[in-house]
Amino acid sequence: MSVSDPHLLALLRAIRLRQSAPDAAAAGEADTAAALSEIARNQTARKKKEAQVAEQADAGTPPYFSKHRAAEEDTPRGGSAGLLWRGDPSAVMGRANLRNARSAIPPIGGITPSGPTTPVPPIPALEGVRPPEPPGTDFPPQLPPRSFPSRRPRTSGPVRRAAGRDGMDPADDAALRDIQRNLSTSITFAGGVEDVAERLWNALHQAQPALLSSLPGTAPTQRADLARALTWLVHHLADPPAVVSGCARLGAVLAECGLQWNRLQLVGAALAEATRAGMPPGSWRQDFDQAWRWAWQHTYEWIVHGGTLVAYQPTIWDVEVVSHEQRREDLAVIGLRSLLPMPFRPGQFARFEVPEIPGVWRPYSLAGAPHRDEYIELHVRAKSETGVSGTLVHHTRRGARLRMTRAEGDMGLPDSRGILMIAGDTGVAPMKAMLAELAARGDTRQTVLLWSVRDQTELYDIDALTELAARVPGATVIPVVAEEPSGPYMSGPITDAVTTYGDWSRYEIYLAGPPQMLAKTTAALLRLGVKPDQMHYDPPE
Structure with a gap:
């Protein structure tokens, strides 16, 4: 119709x-x-x-x-x-x-009697009157009722979940435990993790010497790092999230060290060989070989993945406090050990965060020998017991964990010229790192350290500095005490000491200390004819 x-x-x-x-x-x-x-x-x-x-x-x-x-x-x-x-x-x-009633009810279409009328299109004529249709045919037939899947009735019992961890199949967990068991057993048969790490280091040193030279530390410290890494891998292999996270962080650190990824491709075969070489004849099995190669292949992939993230997010190191010495009421010398290789140049600084004040980072110079061991030393003076410095000096103890960023700063040892170091207060920390590097190299060039303090009680690290200078044939440490009595040391302002000790035009000069001392000392050096490009210091923050 x-x-x-x-x-x-x-x-x-x-x-x-x-x-x-x-x-x-x-x-x-x-x-x-x-x-x-x-x-x-x-x-x-x-x-x-x-x-x-x-x-x-x-x-x-x-x-x-x-x-x-x-x-x-x-x-x-x-x-x-x-x-x-x-x-x-x-x-x-x-x-x-x-x-x-036409004037009261307008036609359909919104046309008002008083307004203009729009022509209505012609309506086609009917061919004839259709007889009325049977009842029930005036409207479309009703659609059949839709059927919906029945909802599962709720039960009062607990919902069963898969037995695998982190969405893994239980069979995968069992396979990981088998691989973990093979790795642990093979290390035991090979004489222990220290022996395996030593053979692995020797193999890498022979096949990929550039790999080891790009990492900080000496041969003993690198062997110890390999032993800790193998122990960690075997203990955490059955926990994939921990392996992924740990390998990613290691990859970021290796990228900071400048390691090339193609140098790691032979590590899996070297691992298997270092383990097999320590076993008695006939005890090496094929499943041992497959376990080591499989473990390294997956570890290598996540290490490379972590290395690629360095371009998008900052690298963070976890460090442990291994010593804390309160040298003065407001000053402490804190020894740290990085849990992963930490590359830095002598004279650089890094930013640190304490657990008590998350999100707040403060810069401190790094004292230590980066190519000798993993020991880092901070010299921190605090004006109060609050803040990052106050927490480090008054509330931090041995065993605490800190976080640090990558090393920054342009200070570094020159290739051949003589070195003049001018430090004020705790600014002696980066100078101590450069002295330690000179001692590790056996460098014989002329080196002078002028350490400016207010009184003799502020010479908190004079014994360690004197010992380092004794190991460098051309090094001399000269304390300069501003206030009397100065005792056996030179007295007066640091600018007088700079002008007294001759011509510095052929030296590379490094400065660290309070901003006022830096300004006065650089002005004095310019008057002595020292060129600006000979002076190196980090702008104070």
């Missing part, structure tokens, strides 16, 4: 009015008769127009104009082709009443 046909709508309206209002029967009959008469009249007019179109086609009139002319004639002269009832179905209103 077409709901856009005005004639059928008129019939439906008449039937609806007849059912809802008995006194509207006459109006319904009039509507019905009018609708039927319009249907018959339209059919006769349509047949007549079809005949005219055929005659015009035979006479040569274009069909386009004849079609639109016929459409114009189909449109009633008095207005639109029909009206829809928009009121209450129970109201009594026939065609005559609609004609009288």
Whole structure:
């Protein structure tokens, strides 16, 4: 049934009015008769127009104009082709009443009687009145009810989860434990982890000497690092998240050391060989060989992955406090050991964070020999018991853990020229690192350290500095005490000592200390003819 046909709508309206209002029967009959008469009249007019179109086609009139002319004639002269009832179905209103109420109810389409009317397109005529269809066919048939999967009823028992750890299959956990057992057993048969690490270091030193030379430390410290690494790997192999995290951090550290990844490709085979070489004849098994090669392949992948992250995030080292000496009430010398290789040049500094104040980093110069061992020394003076410095001096004890960033600073030992070091207060820490490096190298060049302090009690590290200078043939340590009594040491301001000890134009000069001391000393050196590019210091923060 077409709901856009005005004639059928008129019939439906008449039937609806007849059912809802008995006194509207006459109006319904009039509507019905009018609708039927319009249907018959339209059919006769349509047949007549079809005949005219055929005659015009035979006479040569274009069909386009004849079609639109016929459409114009189909449109009633008095207005639109029909009206829809928009009121209450129970109201009594026939065609005559609609004609009288035309000013009150506008036609459909938003056209107001007083405004301009938009032409209504022609409505095609009906071919004939269709008999009423059986009940129930006026609307589309109902769709079959949709079936949804039944929801599993809740049970009061606990939900069972997979037995594997971190989403792994239980069979994978069992395989990891088997590999872990083979690694541990093979190390035991090979004489222990220290013997395996020593043979591994010897093999790498012979096959890849550049690999070991890029890492800090001497041969004994590197062997100890390898032994700790093997122990850690065997203990954590059955815990994949720990292996991934640890290898990624190691990769970041190796990248900071400048290690090239292709030098690590032979480590797996060297591991298997270092283990096999320590076993009695006939005790080496194929599953031992496969376990070592498999373990190294996966370890190598995560090490390289961690190394690639250095370009996107800062590298952080965990360090352990191995000594804490309160040299003065407000000053402490703190010994640290890095848990992973820590590369730095003598004279550089790093930023440290204490657990008590997370997110706050403070710079401190690094005293120690980076190419000798993993020992790092901090000289910290605190004005109060709060803050990072106050925590390090007054509240940090042996065994505590700190975090540090990569080393920074442009200070470093020159290749061949003489060296003048000028330090004030705890600025002697980077100078101590350079002295230790000269002692480790056996360097014989002329080196002078001027250490400026306020009084003799501030010479908190004079014994260690004197011992280091004794191991460097051309080194001299000269304390300069500003206030009397100066005892056996030189007295007066540091600028007087700089001008007293001759010509420094052929020396590389390194300065560290309070900002006021740096400003006065650099000005004095410029007056002595020292060029600015000969002076090296890190800007104070």
